[in-house]
Amino acid sequence: MRKATRVLTALVLAAMCVPAADTALGGGGRTADDAVRSAARWTVRYTASGDENSAMRVIPTASGGAWLFTTGARRPGWSMLRWDGTSWKRSTPPKQFDKAWSLEVGGSPSGETIWAAASVAHGDEDASTEHLWRFSDGRWTHQFSRDATWTGVIDIAVSSRDDAWFVTSMDPDGAPSAVLRWDGRALRYQEGPGEFDMTAVAAAGPNDVWVVSRRQGPRTLHWNGAAWKEVDHPCVAESVRSPCRGRRHLAWMSLTAQPDGRAWAVGPASADGGSPIVLHWDRTRWTQVSLNVVQTGLTAVRTDPVSGLWIAASPASGAPYVLNLRDGRWTRSTLPGGGPADRIIDIAPAPGTTRLWVHTVRRELAGDKEVRTVYELVQ
Template sequence: MPDPVSRGAAGRATYLAALGVAAVLVTGCTGPPPVAPSGPDDVWALGSPHEGAGRLLLLHFDGRRWRERPAPEVRWSSEDDERFPALVATGPRDAWVFAATTAVTAYHWDGERWSDARLPDLRLDPGERADATALAPDDVWLVAGDHASHWDGRAWTVMRLPAWAASVSAAAPDQVWAVGGTGRPAAQGCSASQAATMRWDGRSWRLVPAPEDRTPSQEINSEGRPDGSIPSIRLTGVVAHGPGNVRAVGTRSVFDYEDGSRSTTITLHWDGTAWTRVAGSAYAGASGSDGADGIILVDWDAGAEGGLRGTIRVAPGGGRTELAPMAGADRGREVDVSALGAVPGTRTVYAAGLAYGRNSGPLIARYR
């Protein structure tokens, strides 16, 4: 059952768009939003103005209450929401923020202050994204476009990826997964692409075959004939639970004569041998680990009537269960969820975003 944790200061229209949850786990379990091993009383949430440009807002939960913490000196515009800074944490004295504009910059938290971290020059073209995950203070991964970079506690090592990545997750040092698309992302709309999944096995990054969809569109084009274009598929999130259980979420976009394109959510499951497509949902606005071996999908319109209705848990076997609406003060308020973060090994999941109304402000809810 979800319960409201924090809505922030009244009138402060801040959108919480990233979570970093640290919890006890030997091997770690990371994904979008990031999860890292440390303790159950270490949760970070990052946000920025819902409209316009401004500085970041950083909140931290110590097991008892949420407090605002100093944030890196980063200004962010809501017009570039797909490039919101990535946040990972392995404990209260080790957190990273990676800000992506035309290049990626890194900031490290040592428990007292943020400092600029030396990062190799990672350029981003329009449409490309960056994401990060961390297993330990000396085992951090960053993906940006078609490059991956690894922090070993002393220096960053940059590697070329076999496709374009949008998300990264790690279950162990030799079980790191990145997902995205086979085609270069476009600045506006979609580009020709199929789903791309890549794995780091401890030695190199390799492309792992994923299901393709080349069904020609039957939509009638301006010439009165079937359009014939194939779907564009791009994965946007991945959660690695273990060697035989990895989940990936993305979008399937097809030609639509009136709107240009129409998108639906797809979900894939890796069983240790191959990827298979499983039942998805309507267009999901956020996804992440359920804290066990499955994933949670938040429907794009789940918060339109308040209470996060339409939040689905996809179990390891593919079964789907709708979670109960958010109870309490926010039940009648419209909310918008942009990030999920789970405490591994438990059913505790945090959802972050924005609560609308007379006193709009940041929203953090907790499912357990």
């Protein structure tokens, strides 16, 4: 990583937090508009300088630690670090990670099982092979290799050590996205939902899987263990309802699925001038949740049985923040010292706690320099 600066001591910052009252919707929230007071702390756990080619992935564990996968401007090559509650320790990933240009990772709810799709270039500059690795019981095992020149894995959902789902990008020549599944014994191609271009996947179990497709507008599809079914939501392409009308980027919605059969979707990730969309699946239908903001990108949505629902928001002007719905109440925690140059890239709840790991990026005004920071937020 070029000019990387690691912060191994905690910098604790008091966060400005604004909770929002909620009208319960069967375990969900109908509105996130009304603000009340609260408090939270943001603690810097890691920071590094780089450019737009830098990247990070964070996976918290139930034991109180976290895994961090990071690369700098000088790709290929990814590093793997482990947070033990006090400091980061370097870990040894598969050697193929040293040659990988891209790395997509996903962790189980406990964080103890990790899947990684490492894309390694070979021969022709445009040709690449993707290697799928599984980390469990403290060691990596190679599971699968595939030609990924045009159709690399773009999202991974891991519901348990014995259930993981992968979706690939669509071939530019027209071949649809592919679905792969780990069933605890083997990794194999799974029946796909047809001619769809998938962008995200979320899984609560082998019989409860959601994907987002951008084929013919933003679509959501559900796997019930036997077949795929397209499920309409309030912001399908032909919707004339405000604020759905005219939305062009909802095909890149972020998804999360809960063990109780509920699900959430948010988007778009970019602050494109319209109102962001929050959708809640109540086991029967998608319902739109009121969020009275504009020009704000919703970059990620995650859930945890203890800490509840988390949504990352990055407004076009002002500091980014996270929304949390727990026990029928919304809270809003703003990145201290943040501004329009800051953006929340991803969030990850620490399993079984009220803590949240937050990955941010700040674009420097001069040149293409970026500063990436990993925070631990404690409510």
